[in-house]
Amino acid sequence: MTDARITVHTEAGIDRIEPELHGHFSEHLGRCIYDGIWHSQESDDEWFREDVVSLLDDLNMPVLRWPGGCFADDYHWEDGVGPREERPRRRNLFWSQDRSETPEEPNTFGTHEFLDLCERIGTEPYLATNVGSGDPQEAANWVEYTCYDGDTELADRRRENGREEPYEVRYWGLGNENWGCGGQMTPEQYAREYRRFATYVGSMDNLMLDHDLELIACGFQNHTWNRRFMEEIGNTNWGVEFPLDHLTLHHYYGRTMSVAEADEEKYDKFLIEALEMDEHIERIAAAIDAVATTRDIGVIIDEWGAWHTEAVAESGLEQPGTVIDALSAAAVLDVFNHHSDVLTMSNIAQTVNVLQCLVETEGDEAWARPTYRVFDLYAPHKGNEAVQTSIDTPTRDVDDNELSLVRASASVDDKGETYITVTNLDCRGTHTVEIDIEGAASASSDVDAAVLFEEQDPDLKVDANNADAFVAEDLDVTVESDTLTVELEPSTVAGISVQ
Ligand code: AHR
Numbered sequence: 231m232t233d234a235r236i237t238v239h240t241e242a243g244i245d246r247i248e249p250e251l252h253g254h255f256s257e258h259l260g261r262c263i264y265d266g267i268w269h270s271q272e273s274d275d276e277w278f279r280e281d282v283v284s285l286l287d288d289l290n291m292p293v294l295r296w297p298g299g300c301f302a303d304d305y306h307w308e309d310g311v312g313p314r315e316e317r318p319r320r321r322n323l324f325w326s327q328d329r330s331e332t333p334e335e336p337n338t339f340g341t342h343e344f345l346d347l348c349e350r351i352g353t354e355p356y357l358a359t360n361v362g363s364g365d366p367q368e369a370a371n372w373v374e375y376t377c378y379d380g381d382t383e384l385a386d387r388r389r390e391n392g393r394e395e396p397y398e399v400r401y402w403g404l405g406n407e408n409w410g411c412g413g414q415m416t417p418e419q420y421a422r423e424y425r426r427f428a429t430y431v432g433s434m435d436n437l438m439l440d441h442d443l444e445l446i447a448c449g450f451q452n453h454t455w456n457r458r459f460m461e462e463i464g465n466t467n468w469g470v471e472f473p474l475d476h477l478t479l480h481h482y483y484g485r486t487m488s489v490a491e492a493d494e495e496k497y498d499k500f501l502i503e504a505l506e507m508d509e510h511i512e513r514i515a516a517a518i519d520a521v522a523t524t525r526d527i528g529v530i531i532d533e534w535g536a537w538h539t540e541a542v543a544e545s546g547l548e549q550p551g552t553v554i555d556a557l558s559a560a561a562v563l564d565v566f567n568h569h570s571d572v573l574t575m576s577n578i579a580q581t582v583n584v585l586q587c588l589v590e591t592e593g594d595e596a597w598a599r600p601t602y603r604v605f606d607l608y609a610p611h612k613g614n615e616a617v618q619t620s621i622d623t624p625t626r627d628v629d630d631n632e633l634s635l636v637r638a639s640a641s642v643d644d645k646g647e648t649y650i651t652v653t654n655l656d657c658r659g660t661h662t663v664e665i666d667i668e669g670a671a672s673a674s675s676d677v678d679a680a681v682l683f684e685e686q687d688p689d690l691k692v693d694a695n696n697a698d699a700f701v702a703e704d705l706d707v708t709v710e711s712d713t714l715t716v717e718l719e720p721s722t723v724a725g726i727s728v729q
Pocket of ligand 1: 257298299300301406407480533579580585
């Protein structure tokens with residue numbers, strides 16, 4: 231019996247799915263950097279964890295944000311350049327490093343280490359500057375140090391520190407959560423600070439750099455705040471234009487759910503919370519549009535993902551990696567595809583060991599979590615044109631909400647190949663899904679399909695011993711006239727390409 235039907239409207243394009251929608255975020259928090267990307271806090275030598283770097287390399291990450299998070303607004307970049315043994319040890323106001331509960335930062339991993347990592351894995355760097363406790367001079371100097379090819383003291387210092395050619399850093403964030411850990415600012419106050427910082431940082435690309443900069447303001451998941459920020463941003467008497475290319479928000483979900491104590495009912499609530507992403511994107515885009523009528527400002531979801539009760543500051547925000555989290559990522563990536571007309575980037579939190587990380591380490595072992603597999607399965611969407619889908623799906627009432635149990639998104643590449651991702655969010659039942667691809671599929675179509683998480687417990691903790699069981703497997707697809715039919719077991723996600 232068919233219980234869900236998806237129609238893919240291949241002629242109804244939404245917009246290009248920017249590859250940056252599959253971006254990542256890494257912070258000096260817990261074991262993300264030390265023990266995650268870099269071997270230890272104290273090493274003098276180049277000491278990337280090659281096992282982690284290789285996993286990240288295979289992911290083809292389009293963009294990586296660093297160094298925070300809350301850490302960014304207490305970070306002074308000059309502490310993290312120059313000979314490692316001379317770098318100062320500083321407080322880390324917000325987070326412990328590794329699991330020691332010691333809130334101190336050795337600065338072993340700094341600007342060069344981060345930018346070299348990005349070059350190694352072919353990722354665009356995104357640096358978050360310090361607005362909360364820093365000043366515009368410090369932020370502009372960071373741009374000059376990293377990106378300027380001239381004869382200034384800062385450019386020379388970069389050369390002395392081992393890097394002759396300037397780095398190419400396009401994305402610059404001005405502050406992080408400045409309504410909270412980044413200075414507890416009102417929207418008006420942050421808008422004024424933003425203008426001040428953007429004036430100096432944004433002026434750098436006129437004469438000094440060979441590439442353009444894209445400046446990013448940090449918004450809030452309170453959309454009145456965003457609207458007030460936007461109103462104040464435009465409130466200059468002289469109409470002077472200054473750069474504001476993207477406005478961000480952070481959406482974490484599942485904060486009252488313990489992974490250890492979860493059950494089917496809690497999963498449904500958790501997924502409803504994850505799907506609030508949809509409304510957040512609509513509302514922040516509306517806040518921008520209401521004010522910025524003559525400007526094109528993109529929406530970035532700068533930090534997102536599952537954050538469960540296990541993830542507390544004392545444990546370095548670590549929590550088990552599970553299929554249910556991975557399913558939420560699939561559902562959210564579908565939401566991103568539907569909003570490809572306004573979204574310019576999104577960064578899941580955080581890359582290694584922290585929150586909904588994709589890669590986890592323990593001692594000498596590193597492995598991919600189920601969420602990593604979802605990013606792999608969704609990779610063919612990157613750079614495609616997202617197209618409209620309509621879905622007739624069974625639903626479940628969850629408190630005052632309705633959870634759509636089968637969800638999907640679709641895109642078309644420049645050769646006309648259609649890629650569809652379909653998620654069965656129902657952890658209790660199998661669903662048979664019929665897919666009609668307008669004008670594209672027929673009995674003679676070349677169809678390839680893969681599925682994740684068949685016969686896996688949604689709450690099983692994934693570790694080094696069982697991680698390989700979560701890779702994609704072939705999925706049977708029946709093609710009859712122009713309809714594809716698949717059967718999706720509980721808590722599974724499929725990727726189907728049709729040529
Ligand atoms: O990702 C963990 C923290 O969550 C970040 O430092 C902060 O920006 C957010 O509140």
